[in-house]
Amino acid sequence: MDLQFLQVLNITDQSFDSSQTGRYRLSVLIAADSISFCLCDPDRNMYIQLASFVNPSYKGVRRLELEVVENMFEKIASIHPWINGRFAAVNILFEDCRFTLLPLSLFNTATYKSIYEFNFLNTFGEEVLFQTLTIGDLAMIYGIPDGLAAFLQYKYPFARYHHSNFPLMTVFFNKYRNTTNNGLALVNFRQGAIDIIIVQDRKLKLLNSYTCRADDDVLYFLVMAIEQMGLNPETVELYLCGNIEKDDKLHLQILKYVRNVHLMNRNDDFRYCYAFEKIESHRFYNLLNLNLCE
Numbered sequence: 001m002d003l004q005f006l007q008v009l010n011i012t013d014q015s016f017d018s019s020q021t022g023r024y025r026l027s028v029l030i031a032a033d034s035i036s037f038c039l040c041d042p043d044r045n046m047y048i049q050l051a052s053f054v055n056p057s058y059k060g061v062r063r064l065e066l067e068v069v070e071n072m073f074e075k076i077a078s079i080h081p082w083i084n085g086r087f088a089a090v091n092i093l094f095e096d097c098r099f100t101l102l103p104l105s106l107f108n109t110a111t112y113k114s115i116y117e118f119n120f121l122n123t124f125g126e127e128v129l130f131q132t133l134t135i136g137d138l139a140m141i142y143g144i145p146d147g148l149a150a151f152l153q154y155k156y157p158f159a160r161y162h163h164s165n166f167p168l169m170t171v172f173f174n175k176y177r178n179t180t181n182n183g184l185a186l187v188n189f190r191q192g193a194i195d196i197i198i199v200q201d202r203k204l205k206l207l208n209s210y211t212c213r214a215d216d217d218v219l220y221f222l223v224m225a226i227e228q229m230g231l232n233p234e235t236v237e238l239y240l241c242g243n244i245e246k247d248d249k250l251h252l253q254i255l256k257y258v259r260n261v262h263l264m265n266r267n268d269d270f271r272y273c274y275a276f277e278k279i280e281s282h283r284f285y286n287l288l289n290l291n292l293c294e
Contacts (some may be wrong), residue, residue: 005034005053005075013273021085023105026156031095032065033058033191035072036284042088047288050279051080053077058191064096065238073155076092090159090231091290092152094129096248097193099142099210100161104132116141127193129161133216135173137203138202139158140166162293164286165195169207171267171289172239177202182235186264187222188286189242194218196225205229215250222255235256243286267292 016039017023025040031250039049040153050181077083100119102112113128126143133140142163152159165188172186177199188195192213199204206229210221226233241264255261264282266272 002056005055005072007051007053007079009036009050009279011050011273011275011278013046013275015273016048018085019081021082021087022088024087024119025089025091026083026087026252027093027287029093029287030064030069030072030282031097031164031191032068034061035069035076036287038284038287039075040270042075044271045269046273047272047276050276050284050288051066051076052284059133064145066147066151071147073276079287080169084155087156089294090156091294092156092159092161093142093164093290094142094161095164095207095288096142096144099140099165099209101207102139102141104137104139105257107132112139112141116143126171130160131162133166135170135199138204155279158263160294162290165197165207165209167243167286167293168195169197169204169249169290170293171285172197173199173204175267180260181237183224183226183227183229183231184232184239189218189220189240189244191243191272194221195224195262198225198229199229200229200231213247215253218250219257222254226258236260241282243283246280 025042026037028037034052034054036052038047041048053072086090098120100116102115112130116128117123123143125146127146127149128141128143130139130141140163168188176184184199186197193209193211195209196206206225226236238258238261246263264285266281269292
């Protein structure tokens with residue numbers, strides 16, 4: 001794999017002070033082929049920094065690797081040396097398709113690792129993490145490479161770790177659970193995969209991730225999820241976020257299958273520096289909402 005990672009986005013407010021990182025809240029999204037991060041100034045409740053690094057030659061979905069993540073951070077630090085500083089808070093998202101949900105009534109700290117290993121193949125060399133979710137009284141269990149948590153803890157001793165679907169589910173559910181609707185669905189688009197969340201009757205009905213190699217895969221999994229949850233494509237409210245372009249081929253194809261389709265807007269619980277107008281408001285939805293999930 002080519003480890004030549006490139007910075008593809010850099011938004012910085014003029015008020016940003018690299019010598020004062022201790023004032024800011026850092027959020028990081030780590031994927032197999034990319035790292036994105038943002039800074040929030042809590043004194044003004046404003047996002048003042050957003051950057052993204054990717055490996056442009058990478059295609060498809062694969063597992064996180066410790067060496068790759070270390071190389072990505074080294075590349076980032078060469079351009080943004082302040083990333084190695086100390087922050088008021090650090091929250092880190094791990095992006096992966098492999099996770100499992102378990103009712104809290106069945107969750108046990110002595111057995112959750114074996115449940116993860118039973119559900120997935122090739123778990124050797126992984127550290128299994130979990131977090132509890134107040135929504136639905138669930139535990140989310142997921143794996144990361146051995147040594148990755150230790151590497152990140154050395155850099156950020158007080159960091160909190162989350163699966164990338166955690167803020168998607170939490171914020172979407174809390175935003176719409178009390179609205180009158182005929183079912184709600186959220187699709188998050190990322191490199192080679194989608195995440196689908198469905199809320200109905202004020203309950204979480206579905207949270208799953210699907211590997212997608214082509215647009216047809218996206219349409220298949222989306223329509224299947226809607227139908228299996230007993231929702232009507234004519235009445236369900238579908239929201240899109242992540243790596244999808246407005247009015248591109250895939251967006252227009254989705255409109256043929258689902259009547260009510262919306263692109264997510266940035267959450268108005270925060271302010272955003274003027275430079276954020278450079279990017280569409282549905283992008284980086286999980287990363288920019290992570291601070292609401294503590």
